[in-house]
Amino acid sequence: MSKATIKQVAAEANVSTATVSRVLNDSGYVSAEVKSRVFGAIAKMNYQPSAIARSLKQDRTYMIGIIVPDISNPYFMGISRGIEDVVGPEGFQLMFCSAGEVPEKEARLLQLLHEKRVDVIVLATSGGNVATINALIDNGQRMLLIDRRLEASETAMESDTAADSDTATDSDTTNDSESVTAIPPALDLVAEDNVRIAYELTKALLEDGHVRIGVVNGPTRVSTGRDRLEGVLRAMKEYGAEDRLLLYSGDFSTEGGIRAVRQFLGEPVKPTAIVSLNNKMSLGVLLELVQSGLRIPGDMAVASFGEVEAGRLLKEPGLYYVDQRPYEMGQRAGELVLRLLRGEGGEREPASEIFHHEVMRIR
Incomplete structure (x- = not known):
């Protein structure tokens, strides 16, 4: 049996697709009688709304990407739980990724989450990806740092002469790359002192x-x-x-x-x-x-x-x-995630939440 569409539901309920959309999203006025017809058609046809289509229309996926160096570390799991407990009641889900302290893997995960259109990426960086992060932010990706700062890094940039190995001279090949500094973006940060x-x-x-x-x-x-x-x-x-x-x-x-x-x-x-x-x-x-x-x-x-x-x-x-106190750090990160999504503060300065922990002793 083929999957039912919103047009078919609208036809069954004898309403427009816009009315079905208003009922599904609980937006705008729809009479009780019409709502009853729409829900009846949905049940009869076993209609499942498309999360992808809804996210495209709302420009929001309700997914938060989390990239940590080691997903098995209880510290990072405590942070993630704190984030989840704050953003979960607002309808957001977490997508977890572990970079394994490998910058190249982290770069691939950053690109993957961006392609998945996650609303925010929360990153505990393994280092070396400032240029990649800058490019994603320039493309509209929201991002927040947890546990680790971003700092300027050196990247290699190939010159035009090095692209053609057949015509390059000795002097060309000695300058086939140059070091350029990738300046880190100003992002919200939750970290320890x-x-x-x-x-x-x-x-x-x-x-x-x-x-x-x-x-x-x-x-x-x-x-x-x-x-x-x-x-x-x-x-x-x-x-x-x-x-x-x-x-x-x-x-x-x-x-x-x-x-x-x-x-x-x-x-x-x-x-x-x-x-x-x-x-x-x-x-x-x-x-x-x-x-x-x-x-x-x-x-x-x-x-x-x-x-x-x-x-x-x-x-x-x-x-x-x-x-x-990773759970408390996660909670604060979750609050900053919601603030990013709400666009609060306009051109505000990035938040820097630094936690100081006490030295204890097991006797």
């Missing part, structure tokens, strides 16, 4: 007498990796211990935390404490320390940027952690 929080987390270890500290950092191509490392270095310098820091550049993964511990334990002079600047890396740190037979904090103290629930299973771990 990463520098200050990492400073206070490191300071907690320093005040406990630890000066040889192993630092497990994330990729510095993203703002969280750079800012958190800056906070650590600031604290170490303040205590005159910057030359005793051991650094492992990780990838915000559990495996990265495991590899970091193995590197630190292989040092001629081992650290007495580890500060891990992401909750998933912190889980890897704890797993490898326990696997190595070390006591926490007796043999190795640990401080984590973000709570690791597994830490509570340890006996008197003395684990320092940052009491993040």
